[in-house]
Amino acid sequence: QVQLVESGGGLVQAGGSLRLSCAASGRTFSDDNMGWFRQVPGKEREFVAAISRSGFVTRYTDAVKGRFTVSRDFAKSTMYLQMTSLKPEDTAVYFCAAGSRGTTEIERHWYDYWGQGTQVTVSS
DSSP: OOEEEEEOOEEEETTOOEEEEEEEESSOGGGOEEEEEEEOTTSOOEEEEEEOTTSSOEEEOGGGTTTEEEEEETTTTEEEEEEOSOOGGGOEEEEEEEESSSSSOOSGGGOOEEOOOEEEEEEO
């Protein structure tokens, strides 16, 4: 049974930092590309960042380039999202996702497994 469990969300002031974690189990971690998405109420879930199964290729949405960094630790079967210089518009529920197709894909249908999400709130 595949499980993705996000953690690390919380409340932070604008300009602050948070690190999200996504712990994976139930599959061979290196088989999957992984991604981070976010969603606010009333809007579609949107792509944030992705990392290839090798860890060598990453991809970001323009809104977070230079501020967020995605990485993965194969020994811990965990993916991370380091978020710095946070802005109120980064406020959302953040979801991690995993999938064996494609590489660093930005569309949700490429991902087969999803976590439950973790809330990130950035106050102004």
